[in-house]
Amino acid sequence: MKIRSYKDLQKTDNPHGIQSNKMYDTDHALIMHLLLKAGEGLKPHITPVDVAFYILEGSPSILVGEEKVKVQKDDIIESPKDIVHSIYNETDLDVRVLVMKLPKPTKKTKIL
Numbered sequence: 001m002k003i004r005s006y007k008d009l010q011k012t013d014n015p016h017g018i019q020s021n022k023m024y025d026t027d028h029a030l031i032m033h034l035l036l037k038a039g040e041g042l043k044p045h046i047t048p049v050d051v052a053f054y055i056l057e058g059s060p061s062i063l064v065g066e067e068k069v070k071v072q073k074d075d076i077i078e079s080p081k082d083i084v085h086s087i088y089n090e091t092d093l094d095v096r097v098l099v100m101k102l103p104k105p106t107k108k109t110k111i112l
Contacts, residue, residue, distance in 0.1 A: 006033035015111050016042045023098070030104045034087070036060065036095040041088035048107040051085065051099060053077040058095030061088045084112060 009021040012032070018040050024031035034042075036058075044063065053062060055075045062071050063086040064079045070090075071077060079085040089095040 006035075009033075018042070026104065028103055030101040032099045032101075034095075034097045034099055036087065036089035036097070038089060038092045038094075041090075042086045044084050044086045044112045046082055046084050046110045046112070047079075047101060047105060048109070049081050049101050049103055049105045051079040051081075051101050053079070053087065054098040054100070056096040056098060058089065058093050059091055060095040060097065061090055062086070063088070 004023055006021040006023060009023065012020045012022050014020050018037075019035040021033045022030070023033050033056075036042075053076065055071055055073050055077075057073055059070055059072045061068055062077050063084070064077065065083050065085075087095070087097060
């Protein structure tokens with residue numbers, strides 16, 4: 001059994017300039033932990049695989065396609081592959097999100 005805390009993992013560089021930690025990385029899936037401070041967000045981007053966002057803390061706004069919705073803790077949001085998506089923390093509190101890419105991408109994400 002492997003047990004990990006994002007607090008103990010090395011931060012992963014990303015083009016969005018936010019804190020991210022790789023929680024799970026196998027040939028089959030990739031799970032990242034994101035911490036978005038007040039005012040931070042991801043650049044709109046397109047991934048070549050389906051993505052699911054699970055909100056651990058806070059109330060971010062999620063963009064999938066042309067729809068932007070404010071979500072809350074314990075929500076899970078699905079974004080199909082090849083669709084633009086993003087996460088925005090438009091609050092004064094931290095937001096923590098698990099981002100699950102299934103299956104693990106073999107092509108690069110396209111930042112818009």
